[in-house]
Amino acid sequence: MEMTITTPSLLFPAISLLLLAYTNRFVTLTSVIRQLSKLDAADAEDLTRRQIASLRTRLQIIRAMQVFGVVSFLLCTLSMFALFLHWIMLGKILFGTSLVMLTVSLLCSLYEVQISTKAINIEIERLDR
Template identity: 25%
Template sequence: MNIDYTVTALMFPAIPLIMGVYSNRFHSLSALIRELHDEHVYEKHVPPEWKKQFINLSGRITLLRWSIMFGAFGFLFNMLTVLGLYLNEVFIARLIFGSCCLSMMISIIFFIREIHVSTNALRLHMSDMDVRVD
């Protein structure tokens, strides 16, 4: 496979888009944690499933951190690919671009896992409601 600037340009729209999604997710998660913190510390309100929620949120933070980190590595590797091409080091640029793609795939896998954990958190949050849909 020949690699040129066009190949690396394919990643430039995808990486900022995915980082924006991760950033929004992080912002929502941090707002939720702050809300739960205020309820627990200032209002002395402890939900019945508080410990499970805390464990869930802690896991989500970890997964999101890894998602963001591998997304950032993907962006870095993409930029290094451009540098390798600029320096006419095509073989090295190929290896680095492969690392870019691999980093982005790992990032997405962590994000998929975070979505799964998030869905379980919503089920946990709804567990105290006894609603049946017929």
């Protein structure tokens, strides 16, 4: 398989957009946590208790998403550098590893969406009361 320096560069916009989306999820989650901390203690006790474990897990997953995304971006950059130096095999290995890290990041994102859906269902329960 012929690989040029432009092959890994195709991932740059995708990874950048993913990192931006992950950051937005983090900011939104911290906003939710701040809102929960401001709720009246009597009204929010059950809701808060049920949400805390989910929020902690989601924060950890978002951090993992970001870490794997950044590692993917870094490996993609190193792949381009290796290809620039005509170290073709190293460039291919780094690019392949970058794709694996990006896949792990996306799988973490999928898992976080599953957890956030459960959290939204808890909110809907509260509204039903």
